[in-house]
């Protein structure tokens with residue numbers, strides 16, 4: 569079958585919840601992807617900030633194959649070595665104390681919300697606690713994660729949401745303070761908003777929210793699903809700010825392609841929230857997924873990924889700034905590290921479609937923003953190659 573035939577079959581079988589780009593991808597090497605007809609694409613999407621180490625990393629592939637031959641699944645009724653190793657390493661790189669592995673980002677958010685509610689419940693015995701989340705945030709599509717997602721368009725058709733969520737404005741501390749009531753138990757935000765438009769928390773805001781939480785006895789929940797795992801040049805984006813969350817979520821690049829996420833907490837929260845029987849998952853933390861996490865964390869260290877991101881990210885910023893200077897339709901560049909956005913004065917779909925025709929994979933964040941979340945192993949050469957193609961696409 570050719571690509572068009574496959575696409576027709578896809579649209580006849582899959583539920584149409586995405587307006588997909590018109591290519592069928594087949595394989596990857598480094599920072600390049602190939603479709604089933606052999607066309608090569610430079611990939612600045614990385615499976616939405618997932619493939620941090622690029623495609624077809626031999627060591628990673630080998631670790632997964634070896635684990636498949638040993639044991640893929642055990643359930644959480646038993647211990648398994650990959651989960652123990654992965655949890656130990658995740659604790660070390662995050663500075664958090666307790667890890668719960670999930671299958672996805674949304675599930676990590678669900679767990680974080682449950683942990684926060686249980687913590688508050690144990691503290692005062694009441695069951696009407698409130699959580700403050702941010703407008704324009706994105707935390708996933710399951711009912712709990714959707715309830716704290718600050719985009720009414722995503723929520724409305726599925727109402728009622730879980731109750732007692734209040735929304736405040738990112739980088740507006742007064743709006744968070746104004747949302748606090750006697751029932752508030754936690755404040756949740758993405759350290760760098762992804763889907764909402766690549767908006768980093770300002771240092772003043774994050775420190776202010778941390779201080780507010782301390783003062784009012786609230787938990788700070790940071791969603792690091794997109795901005796974590798080295799993307800900003802820090803293992804977790806909050807590490808740059810000198811604040812620490814009480815609970816955090818991680819996923820996307822955590823497994824570099826194997827579906828896995830986690831929520832982590834400090835010992836203080838871990839000792840007074842979820843206990844045996846409160847939460848669970850059949851697949852979460854299974855040996856195959858955790859073998860991936862274990863190897864990913866090893867490779868981050870061995871390949872000095874954080875140092876590399878800190879070295880190449882300023883160059884990406886510089887080239888994007890130059891692009892902005894050349895094109896009046898670009899209003900703003902924003903983001904952190906290798907998580908960047910260009911804000912246009914018009915919808916960007918046409919530019920992204922044109923890029924695809926020229927062998928460049930880009931994605932949007934909202935209708936007017938092009939999002940750059942490439943594999944973390946990109947070099948100056950790849951950035952130049954991307955800018956050249958994008959420059960032409962905007963010109964047209």
Ligand SMILES: *Cc1c(COP(=O)(O)O)cnc(C)c1O
Nearest residue numbers: 672673674706707708762793794
């Ligand atoms: C992608 C994302 C999620 C949801 O993760 P899934 O694995 O798609 O469920 C949650 N929060 C943020 C910040 C994300 O970027």
